[in-house]
Amino acid sequence: xxxxxxxxxxxxxxxxxxxxxxxxxxxxxxxxxxxxxxxxxxxxxxxxxxxxxxxxxxxxxxxxxxxxxxxxxxxx
Amino acid sequence: xxxxxxxxxxxxxxxxxxxxxxxxxxxxxxxxxxxxxxxxxxxxxxxxxxxxxxxxxxxxxxxxxxxxxxxxxxxxxxxxxxxxxxxxxxxxxxxxxxxxxxxxxxxxxxxxxxxxxxxxxxxxxxxxxxxxxxxxxxxxxxxxxxxxxxxxxxxxxxxxxxxxxxxxxxxxxxxxxxxxxxxxxxxxxxxxxxxxxxxxxxxxxxxxxxxxxxxxxxxxxxxxxxxxxxxxxxxxxxxxxxxxxxxxxxxxxxxxxxxxxxxxxxxxxxxxxxxxxxxxxxxxxxxxxxxxxxxxxxxxxxxxxxxxxxxxxxxxxxxxxxxxxxxxxxxxxxxxxxxxxxxxxxxxxxxxxxxxxxxxxxxxxxxxxxxxxxxxxxxxxxxxxxxxxxxxxxxxxxxxxxxxxxxxxxxxxxxxxxxxxxxxxxxxxxxxxxxxxxxxxxxxxxxxxxxxxxxxxxxxxxxxxxxxxxxxxxxxxxxxxxxxxxxxxxxxxxxxxxxxxxxxxxxxxxxxxxxxxxxxxxxxxxxxxxxxxxxxxxxxxxxxxxxxxxxxxxxxxxxxxxxxxxxxxxxxxxxxxxxxxxxxxxxxxxxxxxxxxxxxxxxxxxxxxxxxxxxxxxxxxxxxxxxxxxxxxxxxxxxxxxxxxxxxxxxxxxx
Numbered sequence: 001x002x003x004x005x006x007x008x009x010x011x012x013x014x015x016x017x018x019x020x021x022x023x024x025x026x027x028x029x030x031x032x033x034x035x036x037x038x039x040x041x042x043x044x045x046x047x048x049x050x051x052x053x054x055x056x057x058x059x060x061x062x063x064x065x066x067x068x069x070x071x072x073x074x075x076x
Numbered sequence: 077x078x079x080x081x082x083x084x085x086x087x088x089x090x091x092x093x094x095x096x097x098x099x100x101x102x103x104x105x106x107x108x109x110x111x112x113x114x115x116x117x118x119x120x121x122x123x124x125x126x127x128x129x130x131x132x133x134x135x136x137x138x139x140x141x142x143x144x145x146x147x148x149x150x151x152x153x154x155x156x157x158x159x160x161x162x163x164x165x166x167x168x169x170x171x172x173x174x175x176x177x178x179x180x181x182x183x184x185x186x187x188x189x190x191x192x193x194x195x196x197x198x199x200x201x202x203x204x205x206x207x208x209x210x211x212x213x214x215x216x217x218x219x220x221x222x223x224x225x226x227x228x229x230x231x232x233x234x235x236x237x238x239x240x241x242x243x244x245x246x247x248x249x250x251x252x253x254x255x256x257x258x259x260x261x262x263x264x265x266x267x268x269x270x271x272x273x274x275x276x277x278x279x280x281x282x283x284x285x286x287x288x289x290x291x292x293x294x295x296x297x298x299x300x301x302x303x304x305x306x307x308x309x310x311x312x313x314x315x316x317x318x319x320x321x322x323x324x325x326x327x328x329x330x331x332x333x334x335x336x337x338x339x340x341x342x343x344x345x346x347x348x349x350x351x352x353x354x355x356x357x358x359x360x361x362x363x364x365x366x367x368x369x370x371x372x373x374x375x376x377x378x379x380x381x382x383x384x385x386x387x388x389x390x391x392x393x394x395x396x397x398x399x400x401x402x403x404x405x406x407x408x409x410x411x412x413x414x415x416x417x418x419x420x421x422x423x424x425x426x427x428x429x430x431x432x433x434x435x436x437x438x439x440x441x442x443x444x445x446x447x448x449x450x451x452x453x454x455x456x457x458x459x460x461x462x463x464x465x466x467x468x469x470x471x472x473x474x475x476x477x478x479x480x481x482x483x484x485x486x487x488x489x490x491x492x493x494x495x496x497x498x499x500x501x502x503x504x505x506x507x508x509x510x511x512x513x514x515x516x517x518x519x520x521x522x523x524x525x526x527x528x529x530x531x532x533x534x535x536x537x538x539x540x541x542x543x544x545x546x547x548x549x550x551x552x553x554x555x556x557x558x559x560x561x562x563x564x565x566x567x568x569x570x571x572x573x574x575x576x577x578x579x580x581x582x583x584x585x586x587x588x589x590x591x592x593x594x595x596x597x598x599x600x601x602x603x604x605x606x607x608x609x610x611x612x613x614x615x616x617x618x619x620x621x622x623x624x625x626x627x628x629x630x631x632x633x634x635x636x637x638x639x640x641x642x643x644x645x646x647x648x649x650x651x652x653x654x655x656x657x658x659x660x661x662x663x664x665x666x667x668x669x670x671x672x673x674x675x676x677x678x679x680x681x682x683x684x685x686x687x688x689x690x691x692x693x694x695x696x697x698x699x700x701x702x703x704x705x706x707x708x709x710x711x712x713x714x715x716x717x718x719x720x721x722x723x724x725x726x727x728x729x730x731x
Contacts, residue, residue, distance in 0.1 A: 002257075004125055007096050007099065011092060019511070022085045026507075031505055039508050
């Protein structure tokens with residue numbers, strides 16, 4: 001069955017990239033609303049990290065199920 | 077509410093989410109081989125996924141919006157809906173009830189009732205549940221389309237059909253698994269979409285202590301922000317239990333301790349979390365008994381912390397409005413277009429004739445006609461602001477849109493449901509705005525998906541297979557499952573239109589479902605823990621409990637309400653300080669009557685099920701589950717106790 005961590009990871013990485021781009025392009029005046037904090041940039045990075053973590057977990061999970069004997073072989 | 081303008085990035089985020097949920101549906105398509113794959117996920121999902129879905133299925137958008145509203149209206153005591161009204165019931169479900177639901181191999185809650193009691197009880201429960209889910213999803217879709225219309229200026233019909241279409245597409249492809257997966261996605265969207273808003277809001281009010289200090293001002297002068305004329309002790313908004321212990325007149329909820337603990341904490345909470353198939357279905361989709369029992373426990377962890385995400389914004393808004401920082405105010409109730417069209421010419425006339433405000437208001441009332449005048453009466457206006465509009469317009473005529481904005485601004489009635497969005501609008505720049513709005517949209521859509529997937533299972537297994545077409549092939553039921561999914565969505569859309577045109581009729585519908593749900597837990601409690609409970613007892617007990625709810629409602633009223641839809645139409649025997657108190661007491665009575673009736677009638681009727689038939693369905697006749705096989709930290713009883721302890725600590729911190 002599809003591991004839900006793939007779509008979660010991919011989607012939040014994508015949204016993270018969009019937010020970071022938004023934060024890089026924008027001028028300080030655009031952040032008057034968010035108390036002069038470049039929330040897009042900061043939160044975009046948070047989402048990227050979260051997305052990457054999910055992808056990493058999904059990748060590890062896939063390796064564990066695809067090759068049941070993987071750990072034993074690498075030990076050899 | 078004034079419109080929000082989305083940037084390109086905001087639309088990109090919205091589109092990305094939509095593409096991903098549809099993509100999930102298509103990716104799951106090839107796993108849908110049997111009706112059980114489609115309707116019950118083939119019992120194959122890990123516990124953390126079902127756990128988050130369990131939580132999300134309950135955290136619909138209306139809850140999100142409603143909790144922020146209550147946060148503003150009642151302060152931190154709103155958290156009782158989580159700490160008293162959810163956590164204990166979720167733990168009870170995991171430790172005591174899940175073994176029967178999962179172990180009995182029932183595919184739905186009504187099917188469990190059939191195994192435990194008889195067809196009558198199942199029929200009653202599945203019919204009311206099926207109708208209720210369709211209405212619930214219709215109400216929520218109506219709210220979504222209305223929101224998109226008011227907020228973004230999208231067409232109501234188009235919004236309704238497109239959002240429903242997206243849900244239909246992914247549920248049709250991936251069945252319950254699709255719904256569960258998107259619920260997990262929605263969980264992260266909500267957390268990650270709203271956390272920055274809460275952070276910014278809290279920073280803006282000057283931190284937690286500054287906020288509670290301001291809320292003390294709110295409690296002593298709620299009228300300043302339009303929160304009613306009563307005044308309370310300074311800690312009424314910032315302490316969870318003090319105001320409650322002061323009695324029903326000492327807290328803005330108007331609820332007494334018994335109603336809170338027994339009515340909400342026991343009857344309503346256990347009735348919802350332990351018997352509502354919408355949430356229980358998520359736990360039943362888990363891959364094994366251990367995972368099924370851990371599902372509600374895993375959900376309990378974020379549930380316990382959610383007040384920080386959904387109630388805190390309301391408290392922030394109340395405190396911002398009290399200090400009037402940057403001109404913030406609680407969002408005013410929206411004036412409908414129909415009213416503007418009639419009211420604006422009347423105001424222009426009154427202004428050129430230099431009429432007094434009171435006279436002008438009568439003229440507007442006359443111009444509106446009886447139907448609109450009723451809506452108009454529900455709005456209160458600041459007379460100073462209206463006088464200023466008349467004066468300014470007389471000096472130099474204002475444009476129509478200018479007049480609209482000014483009239484809207486003069487409304488003093490609060491629209492609490494707009495609180496969360498008013499904060500999103502205040503703090504979110506382009507980018508974050510798209511994320512927060514997508515989170516809201518996501519919870520609306522996954523709410524519909526949740527209802528539709530519960531509906532199609534109950535229809536296919538408990539109504540269609542049970543009464544209309546027994547012994548057909550699995551392909552046939554699979555086909556029916558898909559077919560009824562389409563029907564369910566279409567019915568939801570019809571209900572959405574119904575709700576938008578007849579909101580009063582919808583209130584009555586929801587009221588009736590409240591009557592049916594209130595006594596339900598008594599039936600389950602006796603059924604699961606008392607082998608002597610009989611089908612006749614359960615059936616008549618349920619009917620009696622529902623009748624009691626209706627009668628109770630007909631004889632009681634909340635202060636400030638006129639007899640009618642809100643109760644008291646047969647005479648007023650008891651008056652409650654608030655609708656919430658009335659509701660909690662109603663549930664308590666319905667539960668009590670259902671419990672007693674089931675008990676007495678069961679003792680008077682003969683048992684129809686032998687001990688052997690009730691094995692796995694009743695506590696005393698079921699072999700104890702051997703938890704010892706699992707590591708101690710995975711055992712439901714241990715986890716449950718730890719969670720209960722955490723919940724008590726939270727209550728003490730915010731005492």
